[in-house]
Amino acid sequence: MKELILCKYGEIALKGLNKSSFESVLQKNVKRRLQDLGKFSVTRAQSTVYVEPLEDGIDMDEAVERLRKVFGIAKLTRALEVEKSMDAILNDTMDYLALAFDGKRTFKVNAKRADKKFPVKSPEICSELGHKILERFPDMKVDVHEPDVTVTVEIREKHAFINALRLDGAGGIPVGTGGRGLLLLSGGIDSPVAGYMLAKRGVVVQAIHFEAPPYTSERARLKVEKLAAKISEYCGDINFHCVPFTEIQEAIRDNCPEELFTIIMRRLMMEIAQRIAAKEDCSCLITGESLGQVASQTMYAMVCTDAACRIPVFRPCIGLDKSEIVEISRKIDTFETSILPYEDCCTVFTPKHPKTRPTLDDVEKAQKLFDFEPLLQKAVDTATVKLIKKFV
Ligand code: ATP
Ligand code: MG
DSSP states (O other), rough: EEEEEEEESGGGGOTTTTHHHHHHHHHHHHHHHHHHOOOEEEEETTTTTEEOOTTTTTHHHHHHHHHSSSTTTTEEEEEEEEOOHHHHHHHHHHHHHHHHTTTTOOEEEEESSSTTTTTSSSHHHHHHHHHHHHHHHOEEOOOSSSSEEEEEEESSSOOOOEEEEEEEEEEEOTTTTSOOOEEEEESSSSSHHHHHHHBBBTEEEEEEEEEOOTTSOOOHHHHHHHHHHHHHHHOEEEEEEEOOOOOHHHHHHHHHHHGHHHHHHHHHHHHHHHHHHTTOOOOOOEEEOOTSSSSSSSSHHHHHTTTSSSOOEEOOTTTTTHHHHHHHHHHOOOOOHHTTTOOOGTTOOOOSSSSSSHHHHHHHHHHHSSSOOHHHHHHHHHEEEEEEEOEE
């Protein structure tokens, strides 16, 4: 008795001539994600990736959990392979069906006989298994029109297959089909969500974090590393760049008008991020900004920030309300980590009255009051990088 996982594509199925290149990236991502769980065969046919364990004792629950976070898969089905006999179909499938029926009320049974020589005909298979289910799960009822669970029995050449357990996948398109982006990752709620959203559209996400010791602590950085590890379950391995930002922030504090601190700080972050992006071969920056959320995220502030950028800045949370961002962060399990109350460098020297309508002219003039270039280059040169790997 063995379990298989069938992964159905979502959007990839709609791709035209490029379809097979998307498929092969997906196949590679699936293999990589399962690598340390044991030996699997990962093959594809008819818009489905078939994942079959090749040894005993593999943790299939864990395999399914991991595959539910692989972008490009819309639905997963856990299928059970049993001996080709009515005895096995009626008796060896009950534990599996108990999982599929959990929280469900109605079912129907379907049977397909690829092997026409199998002595029991499809309607009889359905009726016998249906009776067995009613006997074993007295709370379940038959509904042939809109069942909660459809139990499908397939009689194939060597084995019989039962599938009933269908789960939603992560959707999106495979990571690695959409270019590379550098995520500005803070310890907040929004930026991990932004990274997840771009990875969902196929982007390989790397991360950069600014820290300001001793104003920010070691545990604040560890928290951000933890967030990176959490999203790497979806994004894959992440190069995590940590940039010392204290001297730059002190220089801003000592030389620039207070009401423009934040906006200048953000422009300098973007400048450093672009230099790291070039090293990482990333062609865009990604932030967790949402329009109007705080003073530095008004349209005027973003115009000033973008004027410091030579590559596109993607802000996937731009039109989301905080509550919508929180909902996603709960779904991807970053929320509880994000709300841990550690310092962020952004809040170290927050002005009392930040300008919500800065003009680019004012900001550029203020930024010229000090020559930041040597500090910027020093920050890039002394940044550390660490590979964040969730699996293997
Ligand atoms: P978040 O919840 O993502 O921290 P926020 O609502 O706290 O966002 P800001 O602190 O203004 O908003 O930051 C806006 C964006 O700037 C963040 O989403 C993130 O992309 C980037 N950012 C802010 N602080 C840092 C930091 N210390 N290191 C890296 N990126 C940062
Ligand atoms: Mg923040």
